[in-house]
Amino acid sequence: MAERFEAALSLQEAAALKTADSAFLAGGTEINRLGSLVSPSVLISIRKIKELKKLEITDGQVFIGAGCTFQEILENEAVPEYIREACRFMGSRTKRNMATIGGNISLCRDDSYLLPTLLAAGGMLSLMKEDGTTEEISLEDYVSGRQEYENRLILSVTVPGVFPFAGSVRHANTVESNARLTLSLCIRDGKYRAAAGIKKAGLFVFPDLSEKLEMDPSLSEAELIAWAKERELPISDDKIFGSAEYIRYLLGASFARLLRDYGKGGRT
DSSP states (O other): OOSEEEEOOSHHHHHHHOOTTEEEESSOTTTTSTTOSOOOSEEEEOTTOGGGGOEEEETTEEEEETTOBHHHHHHOTTSOHHHHHHHHTSOOHHHHHHOBHHHHHHHTOTTOSSHHHHHHTTOEEEEEOTTSOEEEEEHHHHHHTHHHHTTSEEEEEEEESOOSEEEEEEEOSSTTSOOSEEEEEEEETTEEEEEEEETTTEEEEOHHHHHHHHHOTTOOHHHHHHHHHHSOOOOOOBTTTBOHHHHHHHHHHHHHHHHHHHHTTOOO
C-alpha cells in the first residue's frame, strides 16, 4: 500500500514528482485490484489535469488524451468504430467509467483490451520527461522499451481516424475474464499491420505477416494457421488458457476471420 499521496495540478508538476518508487493515479483500476502489478510507495494523482482529458479528431487523426476513460471514448460517436470496438472488450461499465487509456497503455499488459488495436493502427505516443520537455515516440517503441520510458508521463496517443479496414478479436472465457488472446488487423493503402497480445507470452507486432499479406492478400485460413504454428513465439501450455498449439491455432484462424471480414466490406 502507498505510504504517501500527492496531487499534481499541472503536467509539469506531475513530471517533477515522478520517481522510480511512485506511480501516476488516474482511474485507479489497476492499483485498487487484488493482485495488482503496481505497488508504489507514492501515488501521484493526475485526475485534475485538464490537458489529459482532451479528445480531438482533426486532419484524419484521432488525438486521445491519456486521462480519457474508456467510457468517454466509447460514448463519443466521432471516435472511429475500430477504437470503440476495442473499448467494448472491457465489459464492466463501472470499470470503463474509471479506466483511462493512459493507464491501460502504461501497464503494457499482454491481456490488454486496447493495446493490440493501437499497435496495429500504428499509434504514436506523446510523453513528458522528468524535466518537463515532451517527446513523440511510436507505441511499438514504447512497448519494446518500456523500462526506458516507465517514469515518463503519457500525455496522449494519436492514431489514424480512417482505415478501409480495421478490426479486432478477443478470446476469453467470459467478458470479465483475462483474455488468452487479443489481436488486431489494420489495412490501408495496400499496407497491412497486425498485432496481438498473448497471455503469458507478450505483446507482438508481426511485420513478417504484414509482408506475407502484402505479397498475397488471399492467404487461406490453413496458410495463416501454418504461419502461426511455425512462427517463433514464447507460448507455453497452460491449464487455464489452453495448450500452446491451440493458442497458435486461434492466432492464425482469427487473422483469417478478420481477412474474411475485410473481403465482405465489414469493420472500419
